[in-house]
Amino acid sequence: MPDLTRLHVTRAAGPTHGRLRGRLRSQLRLLGCAALLISATFLSATGSAHSSTQSVLTVGTTYYIDSLNPFVGIEPQDDTAYTMVFPQLVQYGPGLTLQGDWASSWSASANGLVWTFHLRSGRWSDGVPLTSRDAVWTINTTLVDAKGPTAYLAGVLNDVKSASAPNASTLVITLTKPSATFLSNLEQFFILPQHVWAKYAGKNGAGLKNFNPGQHLPMVSGGPYTITQWQEKGTTVFRPNPYFYGPRSHAGAVALTYYTNATSLLADFEAGNLDYVEDVPYADASKLNGIKGVTVTYQPGNEVTNLGFNSNPLKPRNRELLSTQVREAFEYAIPRQQLVSTVFGGHAVPWANIMSSFSQSSGWVNPAVKPLPYDPAKANTILNALGYRRGPGGIRVVPAAKGRFPQASHQMSYRVIVPDDLDFDGNLQFQILQTAFQKIGVKLTEVPGGDASQAYTMITGPNGKYLNADMYTWYWHPYIDPNFNLSVVTRAQWNNNSDTGMNDPYYDRLWQQQSQLTNVTKRRALVWKMEAYLAQKRPYIQLVNTDLITAHRNSWTGFYPNLWSYGKAYYTSPHPG
């Protein structure tokens, strides 16, 4: 065992040590100088990139652009890129109303089958004229193998038969049947430059998905911007397209930067490195409010959260959950206001409609559909009346049932799937629901749902038959036109977008009717009827309608947060304030 104390002593003496210390000092000095130089170079560079970029709008987001190919990209931010880069016939403008984009006007034949669009004059960013032939090529190519490589874009051309171009500025689209959603669907259809994309199409468009525009920058664009830099998990740069047919951008460039988490995003925003933040978490909004020179905006209608029920009429267990009266009792037991203040920091409102307030300005939200008040006593009364008496531990017991679906007597104890792809605290929300349901003698147990894919598989169950699950908490993002949101509870959406397993032929017929009603007033009446029907049947108990929270520095103004992925004004409107 060495005596380390002695080693310390010897270290302090001897001529070698003195020389060493001298050499060490000079080495340290050199190292110090080098460190200073490096520090000066790397640390003083702060802000140097920003000084010459006064008209660059820097945007921070937690959504990334996965692909610049509209036949491939399915992430929400992909649509932002497509909206800025590709012409659309129509788009949503401020106020969320449908308006012309590339099309300056349009008209429909008396039978609603032939639509004629008059197009604005424009060029692609490489100078090639933008004509109706580009639109014809894109539409017809997409329709050739609509169940194959172009299936994603083809989804919005459901009722389209063909397209033709009588001249360079006129486009004619023929439908197979009258459609109420044709125009709103076109908002999601992007016109591609034929002279760029045609050579990749191959037979029946088979090669279109393989084309990666990100490898051919700057992108050939017909929209207000072209993309000059694309880093999927970094910064994507949008530069103005000088040949754009519409209103010019006020920004010299838009730099959209992806952050994996809101913590880094907000820290960078607070440090002044970002001008605009797309989606502020509910818990952080109040913190940003206190920062000088920053405006926080609250836009109602970000998403509608819900407590969903497996509504398959053939569900073998816990069949009492199919009862509208049981669901009504459950709704009385839910403290929505507590959810609003605790889970969403006050940035939501109690809600009962399957459509969000996002669709209110278009008149699609039935004002008569309102949430029931929080009234656990009434909930208890309903459950008592149904004969579900409290048993051991205060948990209600459902009597045995006979008939086609026999059930043994069992407790009202249910498993609730909670996915982790929520943008709010799903566990906290569950705890509030669990406590609230205890008061009415119903036991809830949380089942971690994993990501969206895993949660959906758990809900649909083995072979997608919707037989096992009881309940879950989730949400729907709003679409302005009600067609999609109303479709998710149809039988046709089983194993696709249906998370309820609802199978109601009467409702399905209503949905078919509304999708073909071209008279807006009549369609609105039918849509309102369907909303009321769903609120009464409760395949979901809608919980709250959340706010979309954004923040921007006051050096910029003119933002339309709710136009995210919906309209070109989202990036063309902001200007230095």
Next chain:
Amino acid sequence: MSYTIKRVGFAVLTMFIAVTLDFFLFRVLPGSAVSGLRCQNCTLQFKQAIIHQYGLDKPKFEQYLIFLVRLLHGDLGTSVANNQPVWSDISGPLLNTLPMLLAGTLVAIVIGVLSGVVSAWRRGTLVDRGSLWTSLVFYAMPTQWIGVLVVFYVASVLGLPRAGIQSSTLGILGTASTWATIVDRTRHLILPALTLGVGLYGQFALVTRSAMLETLGEDYVLTARAKGLSNLTVIRRHALRNATLPLVTLIALSAGSIVGGAIVVEDVFSYPGIGLATVDAINQNDYPVLQGIFVVLTVSVILANLAADLLYMRLDPRVRRELDGVTG
């Protein structure tokens, strides 16, 4: 020679097992690449087209055989999420991660070895206890937690960027010089590398301290001191050199945990490396990309271990002699 062949053979077998596990593990999870898609355009026909295109409707064993054959041809497949070849999807992130990994490991080794040496040298003193506890605390602390602390308390003090690999405005309205780009990228590298290094250094410090204590007790150290050599020389030439052997093993063995650390560090700093690509592929159930990443990472870790085995033989004559004796 036979030792080398044995090690290489073992490495190849390990790779095969790991690759097989990589394939089946992801498929055990509920859900598929399309089952979680919920959007207006996510029609049934769109989902079926994807499933068919990527052969996900084929029996699992057939998919496995196709995967193996492609892998033998160096083809990692095509991403379900963006339809691009997996290699082109992961090569960029790999190149981004590599400098961060190297810098982080370097930081860990430098701080760890210095701390371990000082601790061993000053064994039993306040410095030793302080160093020991600090190492243990950082060793036990989750790397992402260190990252969050760095974002909040170090980034603003040093004026360093908290996220990304490059300033969002660099070269947008003009052309950034190569030097400006290097400086900018290096600035973005510092905090992630520092976080990774601080998160890893504890284990290096503890192993160095332990190895140093052992070597400092050896007779040859006593002899060196008796010869009148300075303390620094004794440490540098005699004690530390012999204490590096377990360090080499540790570096190789911790290759996996270093990559694991990189995953969480990249998530905190939005650093577009292989860790972020992994998290993303998991979220999207993008099996081909996940398989590709894990094949590359598994092979890297196995090769690192193989290199350590072979290097150990070169570094330690006792092992070599022992093996020579065994093999005759």
